Amino acid sequence: AGGTDRSVTVDTTAPTLALTAEPATYTSTATPTLSVSSSETVTYTCQIDGGAWQACAATTTTVELAEGQHTVVIRGTDASGNRTSVSSTFTVDLTAPGATITAAPADLTQGTSARFEFAASEPATAQCRLDDRAWGACEGAITFDALADGRHTFALKVRDRAGNDSTIVTRSWTVDTTSPTITFSTQQNRLVNSRSAAIAFSSAEAATFSCRVDDGLWAACASPFAPTVASDGAHTLRVQAVDDVGLVSAVALYTWSVDTLAPSASISGAPAGFSKDTAIAVTFAAREPGST
Numbered sequence: 001a002g003g004t005d006r007s008v009t010v011d012t013t014a015p016t017l018a019l020t021a022e023p024a025t026y027t028s029t030a031t032p033t034l035s036v037s038s039s040e041t042v043t044y045t046c047q048i049d050g051g052a053w054q055a056c057a058a059t060t061t062t063v064e065l066a067e068g069q070h071t072v073v074i075r076g077t078d079a080s081g082n083r084t085s086v087s088s089t090f091t092v093d094l095t096a097p098g099a100t101i102t103a104a105p106a107d108l109t110q111g112t113s114a115r116f117e118f119a120a121s122e123p124a125t126a127q128c129r130l131d132d133r134a135w136g137a138c139e140g141a142i143t144f145d146a147l148a149d150g151r152h153t154f155a156l157k158v159r160d161r162a163g164n165d166s167t168i169v170t171r172s173w174t175v176d177t178t179s180p181t182i183t184f185s186t187q188q189n190r191l192v193n194s195r196s197a198a199i200a201f202s203s204a205e206a207a208t209f210s211c212r213v214d215d216g217l218w219a220a221c222a223s224p225f226a227p228t229v230a231s232d233g234a235h236t237l238r239v240q241a242v243d244d245v246g247l248v249s250a251v252a253l254y255t256w257s258v259d260t261l262a263p264s265a266s267i268s269g270a271p272a273g274f275s276k277d278t279a280i281a282v283t284f285a286a287r288e289p290g291s292t
Contacts (some may be wrong), residue, residue, distance in 0.1 A: 024086040026161035042076035093162035124158040182252035207241040
């Protein structure tokens with residue numbers, strides 16, 4: 001009987017696989033996608049964290065993974081049964097980092113420079129902003145100089161290695177380099193008929209006051225101030241203010257005069273006895289200027 005020829009291909013070479021897409025070392029995606037290419041036609045199986053092998057495709061998305069480190073292995077098997085595999089190890093991080101300001105200026109300060117120190121709850125990059133300026137990269141600490149008087153706000157946010165963003169944290173404070181000024185709301189240079197007075201004054205900012213009447217001693221006071229003087233005549237109230245950061249105002253002066261004596265009047269010219277005239281002239285005078 002005649003023989004039959006049969007051709008047999010021997011293949012002992014494993015296919016070559018290459019990862020073409022994989023998660024970053026840290027990812028905020030619980031179902032990452034991986035892609036692989038092969039030097040020849042293969043069937044794919046996948047394994048997650050040493051579990052059972054499952055059929056998969058050249059591009060595969062994992063089941064939902066818990067936070068933590070994971071390893072995905074993709075295996076390719078050619079028609080001859082030769083196998084090779086590639087793997088990807090990554091960490092799933094779904095939790096936003098915390099940002100904390102650890103050092104900042106006092107709420108009210110004379111300083112025109114401000115230094116802030118801050119930290120993140122895990123390795124992260126930080127961005128900082130002052131008031132309405134643009135966000136900028138910062139690391140560990142930042143100083144702002146030449147600050148104007150007024151209220152300022154520092155803002156901080158951080159982003160972890162997986163791309164999770166923290167909430168924005170802020171700290172506000174006030175720069176005050178201007179001494180307070182005192183304004184009197186009671187009319188100056190008044191003439192009053194009482195040795196007790198009520199004198200009102202104010203400052204444009206929060207302040208404590210000290211008062212001094214004539215040559216007396218300085219003492220704490222508040223508005224309205226009600227001094228009692230010992231004598232008639234001209235008197236002077238001096239007021240000074242100190243604001244919450246310790247800046248001292250110039251001394252403000254308030255003057256007034258006290259007259260508690262009734263004026264006297266005298267008649268210097270008038271008809272004597274009886275007169276038949278229906279119109280008479282009487283001359284009189286007050287002994288105090290300004291009397292009516």
